[in-house]
Amino acid sequence: MSEIQQADEATLRTWAAQGGQLALRARIVLLASRGMRDADIARQLRVSRQTVGTWRHRWAESGLDGLGQQARPGRPATVDEAHVIARILLGPGSGAASRAIARDLGLSHATVASVRRRWSAGPPADPPLPSSDLWVIGLYADAERRVLLTGTRHQPAGGPPEGSGVGADVLTELDRACEALAAAGLPSDTGRPGGLAAFLTKARRRHPHVALHALVLRGTPESANDDVDVTFHRISGSSHWRGYLRALIALDSTRHPESSRRVYLDLAGAIGRYAAEPSGEPLHWLRESIASHVPSGEEPDGAPRRETSGGANHIDLGSFNECVVIEVVRLSGTITRGEIAHRTGLTQQSVSRISRSLLARGILVEDAQRHATSGKPRTPVRLRGDAAHAMGIHIDPEVITAVVIDLDGTLIAVRTQPVHRTADPEVLVKQVVRLGGEVLADARGTARADGFLGIGVAVPGPVDIASGTVLDPPLMSVWTDLPLLYLLKDHFQCPLIMEKDAAAAAAGERWIGRDRRARDFAYLYLGTGVGSGLYLNGDLYRGTSANAGEFGQLCAVALGRTEPDGRPEILPECNPPVGLSQLAARHGCAAGADQPGSTAAYRAITEAAAGGDPAAGAAVRDLARAIGQGAIGLVDLLDIDMVVLGGPFFTDEAAPVYLDHIGAMVNDFPTARRLRHVDVEASVLGPEAAAVGAASTIFHATFTPRLGGNALWRSSQAAGRFV
Structure with a gap:
């Protein structure tokens, strides 16, 4: 043993001699260090194998500190269900097995599975919440109460992406901020114009098409504003209010890409700043407006809903090797199958099989034969330019540009329109939709109707790609925190990808510049x-x-x-x-x-x-x-x-x-x-x-070979951007 291991062994032997719960844990670790199996340790110490496994795992993860984490080695007397749910959602792939989570938390796997079942229909509350598809909208805190404001949209989002967009580090930061808030002297709501009623009124103005649900984390909602359509709910007594907040944030970020790290870092920052310097008013935090879906057949102003523009034909590439072949062909312009095999390292048989498939699907086309000095003439292949096309939209402080290009980068249609940098966001969105519809109409005579892959949107930075939000463009202050991509998705029936304008230009340069x-x-x-x-x-x-x-x-x-x-x-x-x-x-x-x-x-x-x-x-x-x-x-x-x-x-x-x-x-x-x-x-x-370049990002996401696939492309599908 090293010096540290010797010191740890001495501590463990001291604990083992003292008796009590620490003695049991120390004996488990000491016996395990001799190579004894869990079943043998359990028989010798007369405990369950689960107890042995729990404390071996704690020792392996955290050493001596891990052995002192729980008040007792078995199952705790009470279970914070919200804490369990947050751990599940933040696990790898948001689908970790109940047994693994139980081992981490010192619970039985049956307990974890039971909590999962209770939360599967939605977070427990009284009265029950109408849907599990909740968005975290805001947080209110004063001396008497903590209220978490959530919302549901008229049209729920698509299926959840893979895992939560909010990591454990963000929730740890939020925990620190909440601890500081608990220690701060908060003002009372009584008789204050900036109390809960004002908070709810402001929330309704910012989110007019979202059904609001106020979850009372602590205290009572005595001063609610009857003029605001909001339903109050009490959280389950089996969850601490801070654990419930964590669980709702994890649930929200798992289901909605708009609820990204940035949103909850903003929340943690707002709580931390308030706790450091209380303003004399209650804490109000409201997130930016989310893209609010209105009832089917209506526009937000009550007018009949317009027909959406565009179609989508997702080209399903069957393998990484297909993408590799397409990339080699694209870079070369025209190339024979033998040259493809030489450049990629694939076998001649694999290249022939993949080429036949791509030719049959119209992605490749054969070129004029080349006569060889010996053997059969060789027939090179090239990308079929009209096999696919995409639209790109660039929003600049002075002008909006919309183009449609094909796989070769040929401009099929282009339109521009000046824009005023102080234009209202609603006016901007309508302008973008109208211009996009016009350029698609211009392209219909040239582009194949079944070859449209999607729309790339290029905007000035900084941007939040995960939530499709334009953040703080220096020359367009009225567009701050504009969820542009999710406002556009109601109007275009196709995948949408957002990029910074310079990054989009680089993608276009790579795609069209070829070799x-x-x-x-x-x-x-x-x-x-x-x-x-x-x-x-x-x-x-x-x-x-x-x-x-x-x-x-x-x-x-x-x-x-x-x-x-x-x-x-x-x-x-x-x-x-x-x-x-x-x-x-x-x-x-x-x-x-x-x-x-x-x-x-x-x-x-x-x-x-x-x-x-x-x-x-x-x-x-x-x-x-x-x-x-x-x-x-x-x-x-x-x-x-x-x-x-x-x-x-x-x-x-x-x-x-x-x-x-x-x-x-x-x-x-x-x-x-x-x-x-x-x-x-x-x-x-x-x-x-x-x-x-924005249009090229669609080609880049579809055809560029990546061993792990394209995360941005997958998230655009999982987030419901196929509308």
């Missing part, structure tokens, strides 16, 4: 802001929260530009039309001075620069150098050898300057410049890069 982009690269997207999309290790890199590539922060740090509080500055240079107008004015350039910060001004300045205006040229070069500083950091950080430039402000007039200056900077200044040459190239996509 030219068959390696790692960073895509610098020059739009109303400058962002970066990353294609690393053969796949789109999104990061933990799907917000990788916030390029403006990197530029600000590289340039040493910070706010007084130390926060990286939001650089005007990372908003090309605004930045170039300011730089042009600084250099005394008159071009675009009548419309500073506009797209028209940007084009006027770049055209003047291309025409030889020295002041305009100096402004464009300054802008390119500012972006280049961020590109240096990106190249050094990721050790990549390709940077692609694109987007609506990567115009023909400005492109040569950007390519020259950024290309020189990423090769002259990085730390490892002697070990690599960085290619800086123009995008193969046009000004509709983000919209085309």
Whole structure:
């Protein structure tokens, strides 16, 4: 034994000699350390094998601390059912066996199974809740009561995805916040305008189409507002209020992708801040508006429901190897079956079988025969461009772009429409739906009716991909916390995927660029802001929260530009039309001075620069150098050898300057410049890069080979986006 093991053994022997419950646990561990079987230990100590297994497991997981976790080694006198349910939902795949959970919690498997049965129809409450498909809407707390506000929608969501979107770390953070709240001095509701009645009124305004149910976790709902349609329920006496809160959150996040980690980190943060500095008013926390489904046949305003647009034909690829073959064919353009076998390592027989299947299903098509020097002529295959198509929608602070493309990346239809950055969210959604319907109608004459795979939506970051929510777009403040994807799903009968615009552009570059982009690269997207999309290790890199590539922060740090509080500055240079107008004015350039910060001004300045205006040229070069500083950091950080430039402000007039200056900077200044040459190239996509990329994310999710499958694609189906 090591020194630590010797110390533990000495403690165990001390416990064994003292008697009591710790003595039994210590003897179990000591006998097990000698290699004795559970059945033999149980006979010798006259306890059940389950007791032996429980304390061996606790010792293996937590050492000495694990032996002191329960007041008694058998089954506890009372069971917090909500705690059991939270443990079940947070287990691997949210379907862990009752015996395994029982062993972890020190309960019998029969007890765990019984709790599961009682909660299967919905969380126990008095009166009973109408449905197990509950959403957590808000939390209220004052000195007398704790009320958890939940809701049900008129149309329940689809089946649950695999596992909970909220991890145990989030619930641990929530536990800490609740402990701090319990210790804080909360104000009384009596006679306060900001009490429970006001909370319920505010909740009804924010969630007008959700049936509200108030679960009284603690206290009584004496001051409820009779004017608000809400049903009150008492929680089961078999659950502690904090355990019940955990269980409801775990249940909500398991069934609804919208209820993501971010929502409950917001809740934990709100409770923690309130407990640290009570405001003198009761705690009110309400989540953002969820996409509220209205009764079938009606719109929210009572008008008849419009016909939905679009169809869906999910191409069911039978195996990982099929995706591998499609990827090789796509990258090559045209390729023979023998070459496919050579490049993939698959056998000739496997390639022939897969090729026959893909040809029969219309995904591949045979090309003209190639005559060989010996043997039979070889018939290459290629992707059939019209086998599938997808729609991409890009929502920019100034314009909405909708496109339909086929598998080859050919633009079948495209429409754009200006948008006002202060537009009301409802107006925005109607505009997107209308434009999407129009571009689908334009494509009907060219695209196959049975080949439509879905819609990709590209938006400015940051975004919450799990909940389909636009969070805090810097230039569109009225769209904060807009659940855009779930508002759109009522109008399009097909899968929907959301991406940041720069990430979508990178996906499009990879898909349409074929072999030219068959390696790692960073895509610098020059739009109303400058962002970066990353294609690393053969796949789109999104990061933990799907917000990788916030390029403006990197530029600000590289340039040493910070706010007084130390926060990286939001650089005007990372908003090309605004930045170039300011730089042009600084250099005394008159071009675009009548419309500073506009797209028209940007084009006027770049055209003047291309025409030889020295002041305009100096402004464009300054802008390119500012972006280049961020590109240096990106190249050094990721050790990549390709940077692609694109987007609506990567115009023909400005492109040569950007390519020259950024290309020189990423090769002259990085730390490892002697070990690599960085290619800086123009995008193969046009000004509709983000919209085309958004459509390409559908192809990327359907056809790109992944050993674990596509989690984003699976969740889009599980979340009920097939509407």
